[in-house]
Amino acid sequence: MVRKCLFFTLALTIIIGLSGCWTGALKPSPTEKRTSEGAGAERVLTSGPVTTEVLTPSPAGSELITYIYTSDVGKIAVKIKLPEVPRYPEGAPVVVEVSTWFVYFTGFHTVNDVTEIGAISVSYLWPERMDPESGAHSTGVYDYGGPDSLMLLRDVINFASGVKPNVDGYYISDLIAVTPLTDNVGLWASSHSGVLATNVIAYHGSEMPNVKYLVGRENPTLPEMYPLEIGYFDDQRNKILNPFYYSDDYTPTSIHVDYSSVGWYQEGEQDRGRPFFAASAGRPQHILHQEICPQLWGKRYYSHPLTEALLVNGALTLDDWPEDLATPDETKAxxxxxxxxxxxKIAVQ
Structure with missing residues (x-):
């Protein structure tokens, strides 16, 4: 039987069509009233001496950081990067780059600079994350791709779509000199960012009326793929196949990995260890990647079936379980x- 390995690193692009405090903004007081809409809008005090202040929008080719508020989460930093020249005469489409979420990363996550094609780029910071270059940070508690993360992402998308204002009451069109085409908004998600891009549409699609598409590049779909349990490329770009993955049993919603021989490989006391698949006599035949593994809540998270196998097979016990390794119960997340x-669920949005 020929065994083929489905690699997380293979290029797979999915295109799915779908039917604050800003450093340059003036913060309105509760008594101020907006007298017109759009960039450069005048704001007139409703009591006391009448004064007029003009909001200066950020010009083409510039960047700005603003903040939005997500209920029950906190104040979220959002970065807007503008193209030198809009893609269309009427303005620039808006692309939200969905951030990496289970590897530690500082700063705004921008893999693809869409300003080079005349689009507006919108990125953001998860709670507890900061941008060392600007000092911007998001408040709240990070739940690593859970319900709060999806609500936050929904709000970032709606801000980019012109539906939600920032914490000072300004919409994206108020803050920038380039006209944002808020009826042409899409999501870009590279690698595991596609998990949250997919889920935010699946769970909140009806709340994001202006989203038109999702472009996903190399998006994994199952937890077995996240830590590369079915195979990977080494540093020399050689294929490292897991012979215990049976590709002939592949279905659109499942893969077959035999975890009955899983053990725990550790080269010494200084080695934190990692899972392996054993051949006859328990000798390691396939050892998982030494570095690549999702990190959630300060621990390494392998798939639930593999983690459960470590316990069932006697490779580890809960008494000697590594502190930085998620337990079977924790991997239910x-x-x-x-x-x-x-x-x-996306198809019916």
């Missing part, structure tokens, strides 16, 4: 963060 069953 993957259930909400698995997207393979959520694509039908």
């Amino acid at each position: 993957w259930a909400f963060r698995t997207v393979v069953f959520n694509y039908p």
Whole structure:
């Protein structure tokens, strides 16, 4: 039987069509009233001496950081990067770049600079994350792709779509000199960012009326793929195949990995260890990647079936379980963060 390995690193692009305090903004007081809409709008005090202040929008080719508020989460930093020249005469489409979420990353996550094609780029920071260059940071408690993360992402998308204002009451069109085409808004998600891009549409699609598309590049769909349990490329770009992955049993919603021989590989006391798949006599035949593994809540998270196998097979006990390794009970968190069953929900949005 020929065994083929489905690699997380293979290029797979999915295109799905779908039917604050800003450093340059003037902060309105509760008594101020907006007298007109759009960039450069006048604001007149409703009591006391009448004064007129003009908001100066950021010009083409510039960047700005503003903040939005997500209920029950906190104040979220959002970065807007503007193209030198809009893609269309009437303005620039808006692309929200969905951030990486289970690897530690500082700063705004921008893999693809869409300003080079005349689009407006919108990125953001998860709670507890900061941008060392600007000092911007988001408040709240990070739940690593859970319900709060999806609400936050929904609000960032709606801000980019001109539906939600920033914390000072300004909309994206107020803050920038380039006209944002808020009826042409899409999501860009590279690698595991596609998990949250898919889930935010599946769970909040009806609340984001202006989203028109999702572009996903190399998006994994099952937790077995997140830590590369079915295979990977080494540093020399050689294929490292897991012979215990049976590709002939592949279905659109499942893969077959035999975890019955899983053990724990550790080269010494200084080595934190990692899972392996054993051949006859328990000798390691396939050892998982030494570095690549999702990090949630300060721990390494392998798939629930693999983690459960470590316990069932006697490779580890709960008494000697590594402190930085998620337990079988903790890996149940993957259930909400698995997207393979959520694509039908996107289709009906």
